[in-house]
Amino acid sequence: MDSGKLLDAIASAQWFTRLGEAEGSDFVVPIKDLADWRGFISSAREREFGVGHPGDPGFPYSKMSWLPTSNDEPDPIYGTALTTEANERGLASKLVAAKIAAFKIAVQSQRSCGDVPALKSGGNDLTLAALSGGRYACRMAAAEALLGKEGFWCKLVQIYCQGNWPLAILPDRKVVVI
Secondary structure (H helix, E strand, C coil): CCHHHHHHHHHCCCCCCCCCCCCCCCCEEECCCHHHHHHHHHHHHHHHCCCCCCCCCCCCHHHCEECCCCCCCCCCCCCCHHHHHHHHCCCHHHHHHHHHHHHHHHHHHHCCCCCCHHHEECCEECHHHHHHHHHHHHHHHHHHHHHCCCCHHHHHHHHHHCCCCEEEECCCCCEEEC
16 A cells, blocks of 8 residues: 555545454454443443452453553554665655655544444443554554554554554464454
C-alpha cells in the first residue's frame, strides 16, 4: 500500500463499527463474544486495583500484551528500526511529515465516531484507548509505507478501516481483535 492509498483508507475508515465481528486468520485472533469482552474489562480493572477475585482471564486475554496507545510508547514490532532506517536513507524529515499527515487524517476521520457501547463496561471506558491506538497504528503504517515495508502496522490499519479494534498482540505476533 503506497502512502496515498494508506491516507485514503484512513480517511474513509469505519472506526469501531464492527466490534465483535472480526474474522479469524493466521494473523487475527477474534473476540466475538461481547459479553465475555465486557467481563474481561471489568475483571481487569478489579485485578488492577486488587479487588474482586483474581483468576486466569482465559485465552486470549491471559496471553495478550496491549498494543501502544501513546506516541511515547515504544514500537513493539520494530523498536527504533524504522526511524534508524529513515535516518540512514536521508528520509528523516519525510518520515516526520508522513507520520504527522497520517495522524491528522486519523484524528479527522475519527470525529465520525459516536458512542461505542462495546468499548464500555460499568465505569470502564476504553474509547480513548481505542482511538489513540488507531492513531498510533496510522503513524506507524505511514512509516512502513514510506520505507516500502508495508507489514504489521499496515495490516492493523486495514483492520481498523474495516471497523474492528486490533487491541493486543500475542507472543506469536498474532493480533487480538474485537
